[in-house]
Amino acid sequence: MVKRTSFAGDACPIARSLDALGDWWSLLIIREALFGVRRFGEFQNKLGMAKNILAARLRSLVDHGILETAPASDGSAYQEYVLTPKGRGTFPILVALRQWSEEFDDRPEEIATILVDREKGRPVKKLEMRAEDGRLLSPADTTLKPRPAPRRRSA
Amino acid sequence: MVKRTSFAGDACPIARSLDALGDWWSLLIIREALFGVRRFGEFQNKLGMAKNILAARLRSLVDHGILETAPASDGSAYQEYVLTPKGRGTFPILVALRQWSEEFDDRPEEIATILVDREKGRPVKKLEMRAEDGRLLSPADTTLKPRPAPRRRSA
DNA sequence: CTCCATTAGTTGCATGATGAAACTATGTTG
DNA sequence: CAACATAGTTTCATCATGCAACTAATGGAG
Structure with a gap:
């Protein structure tokens, strides 16, 4: 299988982040969302990206818990994409x-x-x-430690 | 043209960053480099990625001024990839x-x-x-302003 | 110096991802 | 209800990714 590599199971938190938002568009979608963009067409206009790619990315961001869908705030029957706390955390x-x-x-x-x-x-x-x-810390002032075992029954 | 979009000419600084390091591997390569990895084979072992992709990424990072090649520090005739200040700035x-x-x-x-x-x-x-x-500022405490006109060369 | 293993790549090919445009299904408006 | 806008999906050509095999230089042992 040639399968595009996923970092979802990786133990490195950086790789795990990249798995959710490490592609070309996700962070730009989030950027727009942080500025209040909520509707499909609005994202599409502002970013100038293909609609199929936008649809795929929105789905992925929803799956990752970064966006969630909500009924449109203007009373129409359409839906909106709004950031979750996890999304705003970016x-x-x-x-x-x-x-x-x-x-x-x-x-x-x-x-x-x-x-x-x-x-x-x-x-x-x-x-x-x-x-x-x-x-104040520089990179050299830091180091990595194994994550402390959360106290729970035997692992 | 179907050409993969590049953000190199975009006016948004986030898009410009992503143009240099917004793919799946670049930030992981930089992560390794920050931990002292310098040699091609070392990157390949640690990251477990295909050698052709690694070669392409290293070239791109060098082109972007994030890495630079240097003669091997162990006296051998091979070369090493070391972070520039721009690279450490990530x-x-x-x-x-x-x-x-x-x-x-x-x-x-x-x-x-x-x-x-x-x-x-x-x-x-x-x-x-x-x-x-x-x-301390929250996202809502910030806003974007047009970049101030550059002061005529005072450098 | 010779031979072989190591290092650092490149090339070829199969497959997955991306993007433009056309198409569809609703929802909204006059 | 006809026309239009919104929010997608589908189709197809092209690009990027990944594995494996190949090549070209070191480097080291004898």
């Missing part, structure tokens, strides 16, 4: 991707928008990794 | 992906490792978005 991922472009893109002048603090209109700070006690 | 993205799994995965018990502060051995804090002045 926000830091999108911010990290955005900031990486802002910092390292070869043609930053082509970037149209910046993310700002609504209250002050100033750019948000770079995401930073901190220890429990608040110390 | 670390927050990987952390965000990891934390999303840790928080929302349906089978967290399958996740093998946790990222900890090396000094204390305690899990790192969740990434949080803050304003310039340090206020």
Whole structure:
């Protein structure tokens, strides 16, 4: 079988994330959803993608618990796609991707928008990794440990 | 033309990031590289991926300035792939992906490792978005603004 | 130096994923 | 109810992925 590899069973949490949103469109759909897009046609217009692919991605995101369908809020009989808490939880991922472009893109002048603090209109700070006690951490200050066994009956 | 869509020319910084690392393998290759993997065969063993795909991805990552080739550090005539600063700059993205799994995965018990502060051995804090002045921001506290016109070369 | 194993790829082929366009089935509007 | 909009599905050509086999250089043992 040539089967496209899936990371669903992988033990690495990064691989597991990628299994749910590691394709070309899913994160862009979520980006639109975070800005309030809810309807099929709206996604299609904003993203300019083929309708069959959009339909497949929406289904996949619903299956993964990132979106859920709901009756249309405008009273029509159509349905809408709205983010679940799990879906809204991807926000830091999108911010990290955005900031990486802002910092390292070869043609930053082509970037149209910046993310700002609504209250002050100033750019948000770079995401930073901190220890429990608040110390700023660099990649080298971190390491991986085996997940502690959740206390439960014998494994 | 059916051509697979590229986001390279897109004005959205998220799309631009995805153009460089939005496929199934690139971020996993970078993950390994951050842990010190440098040689072709090492990547291949750890990731268990097809060699042709690995070769293609390494080439793409080098083209995007994320990896660069260097003479082997062990004195042999082979070459190594090492992260550039741009490549190391993806670390927050990987952390965000990891934390999303840790928080929302349906089978967290399958996740093998946790990222900890090396000094204390305690899990790192969740990434949080803050304003310039340090206020904690939620997605709703942010908005997009057009990129300010670049100041005429002061560099 | 010679021979063989290792490393780092490339090539060929089968199959799955993607995308444009056409088609369909509802829902909505005049 | 006729015309139109919405939300898809189907069809088909093309592209990407993955496995296996092949090649071209090292590197190491004798």
